[in-house]
Amino acid sequence: MNASIRRTAVVASILFLALLVNVSIVQLWRQSSLSADNRNRRVLDAEFAQNRGAILAGDTQIATTTPIKDRFRYQRSYPQGSLYATVTGWYAYDFGRSGLEAKYSTELAGTASNQTIDRLVDLFTGATPVGATIQTTINPKLQQVAAQQLSGKKGAVVALDPKTGAILAMVSTPTYDPNTLATHDLAAARAAWTALNADPAKPLSDRATREIYPPGSTFKLVTAAAALESGMTPDTLLNTPSQLTLPNSSSVLGNESNCGNTQQTMDRALQLSCNTAFANLGATLGADKIRAQAKKFGFDSTPMTDINAAKSQFPSKADAAQTMLSAIGQYDVAASPLQMAMVAAAICNDGVLKTPYLVSEVRSPDLRVLYRHGPDDKQAMSAASAQALQQMMVNVVQKGTGTKAQVGGVVVGGKTGTAQTDPTKNPYAWFVSFAKNPDIAIAVFIEDANVDRTDIAGGALAGPIAKAIIQASR
């Protein structure tokens, strides 16, 4: 009988061995995928209970973490929540995260792979892990001015440093207070979430980078750039009828300012924002050339990596009429304020487009630099064409539709735009501009401009905002 007992003992040891092996498999093979599962509340909660690092704008803490006596132990707070919501995003228990809180979540939590050593040290010293600090490129003064200028309006401002691509200001209005979502009073957070989502003004939308709109006449900058790159000059004469019947269509395109009924130079046509001149220019260049130029400015690609910014688009196919409309920023052309600021920045920077960025540095708690932004640029157009276009834009501000953006003693170039997609709605107003020494590129966008549909009106509304930011920047 002992022989069979021994054999059953072997079977019993195999059973136990199978348990041990299986338990090890759970640990070795499945752990990472289990921990990465976004339904894993343990991991989510643990991260929510982290002493998350701060987000800085200059020396100002725009997101910080304070100890609190509840089950999460740390409360995320946003000292000037509404002002910087577009930059920081929110960090909520039930509603995920957005903005930098989303993109740099592991760094802020201290769980990124390049923080492994810190975690190990913390494990052995018993110190509470602290997340990394995110240094943004935001200039608090410009951010404040931009927000003040937009207050009461629905719109967005993006200001870039053309020489580096640093985002100096990024505002979307109406905005929200991320503190209301980050609160540990989960019922209050849910109520705030419901209210924000129900708000018809859509305060949670990031109009600066994540929404795209018809750029209207500001897109004439891209068409002009394509023309200059293909050998034309600012003095090239363009056919500028007062009305233009689109090919194979009964639609008639007119001008909103007095462009005459003959010809205009490209320079003058830009100053007056003549639709028929640029529609004809578009027809001459063809959709492919305009699309190629648009892509060089960043259309159809992800503009940056620090936040989830939307791709701006130029139609991939366009017939003759659609090409003409696209050349003046209508039909299916759509761009974010960030994209239009990039256009202005590349023109201002003699054709070199610096990839925009929002995070300049990630620092560990002991001030070790975990990440530093490296320059990344590409030539959007030749320096000569860019300088010619700069002068054309300066002329727009000096003697065209953008006079409201003039700043005494400062070289300011700009381009106005209005765009209407729905006749029953108020048009969009744009103003895309740059100033020299120090250089700054600004896109101002107003979604619900309660004015009549002229570029002058759009310029009158958005121009002063750009002007205020330019003044504040020096």
Next chain:
Amino acid sequence: MSATALSTGEVVVHRARPAMGLTLLLLAQVVGASGYVLTHLDIDGHLPRAWPYVLVAWFAVGVATHLVVRWRLPYADPVLLPATFLLVGVGLGMVHRIDLISEPARTDAQTQAIWVLLGIVAAIAVMVLVRDYHVLRRFPYVLFLVGLALLLLPLTPLGVELNGSRIWIRFFGYSFQPAEVAKLVLSLAFAGYLADTKDVLAMAGPRVLGLTLPRARDLGPIAVMWVASMLVLIYQKDLGTSMLFFGLFVAMVYVATGRSSWVVLGALLFAAGGWFAYQKFAYVDVRVSSWLHPFSNFDKNYQVIQAQFGFAYGGLLGRGWGMGRPGLTPLAKSDFITAAIGEELGIVGLVAVILVYALIVARGLRTALSCTEPFGKLLSAGLSLVFALQVFAIIGGVTRLLPLTGLTTPFMSQGGSSMVANWLVLAVMLLVSHDARRPTVVREAAGDVASLSADATQVITVRNPQPRRPEVRTATSPSLPLDEEPSAVAEEEDAEATAPFVMPGTEATAPLGTQDSTATRPVERQDNTATGRVPTHDSRGTAPVATQAEQPTGVRPPEPGRAPRTDPDEPTQVHRFEEDE
């Protein structure tokens, strides 16, 4: 064992080891106690006011139980009780820790502690009242019927369906899992039945495909068990329980007969039934898909998924007592207590718990090996195997090795019926192990031998051995085939030489027992490594007598005239194996 060994009869005598037993027990109890302390320190930052009373009561219960075992069953296996207290302590600690999640804290751990006490009282009652466990052999058929009735009780209107399985009954407001008691009752029934009939069942029937099948007329019991386990599988919807009892029966028949054809037959029958159920009943399909692809239906498999998340969150070393989130896993106190352990004590802690279960099984099987008569052998082997199968089924289910089952985790899960039943199982295992390990000579000269035995084992030279319990033999196994003995012995020798099974449990290599003996008696250790059975003039080459002569201290050589074993003329009872086979 050879014929010469039978005539010379050197015997290894198990020693009662009170100090080691108590030391192990206190060490094991410290594990549970530290769980309690760490839980409070981690959650509250301080100990509750009652902590001295809790710890004193905990250790007092352990020591008291130890003393009762020492009093009634001094030769009982010294590892079983500490291993049990380790599991009970960790289980109670974890239930208490999960209690603290609720606001205000629940008191399930107190209730559970009362059940532990009741279990211990029941175990003590068995130890005190059952003077000789062989009385349990008398009514195998009654016990068989009682066991089957218990097993199928949940199919009556008393049964309730819980978590998809109908393995519980509700009785005056109390839930009760009858399978837990059935486990013990059926082990007793099978052991009694097989001790009587093993030789008949071992008789050869027709040969099919090179396999000697049992005779058709002997298939009645396995058919009954198969039908019963299929009823459990189909109507109680619990693969674990079904596998547990059918596996228990087949394993015990195999142990009794040594015929692998029974195992093949049993496996085929069970596989056929399982396949039929898989084809026929939707619930089996659901269970299998929950097992293989739990994430395809997050809400439905929430529990298993949460357990997996818990394991992943715990990682290798665990979050620590009170620092994980075991409350997120439903039923973390009962079915999924191992998930809570994996989360807070890590894979390392869970592996340790599994190894403690393995240790209990190993000690039970060791008892079966060293037991001298078939009923005790079968009973101890059966209880150990059913324990192993249960642990395999439940921990395998929680860790996704098997489809999930509704069995409890012995000694750990919250639940009174399981706790009391498992303490009864332990009591029976202690009874058998005491009887198996008790040196017969001690009956005559207990004091003397106790003073001689300064080590784990002792080699005693005796002559003219006689079967220790001839009365058992005449009473219960009347028709012993004469040709059975030599072949069984030869088989035993083979197994000895090649057996890969050297799980923790061999007497001389037990951790605590080796400490004092390594320096002084290495030769004896060598001799006794394999088993506690009679060392003979075997391949290991060292004659036991020479070993004794080499011993510098400790064991005194046998003194002529003091003990009957040295008297060449007086017949002496000898402790040996296979005598009843």
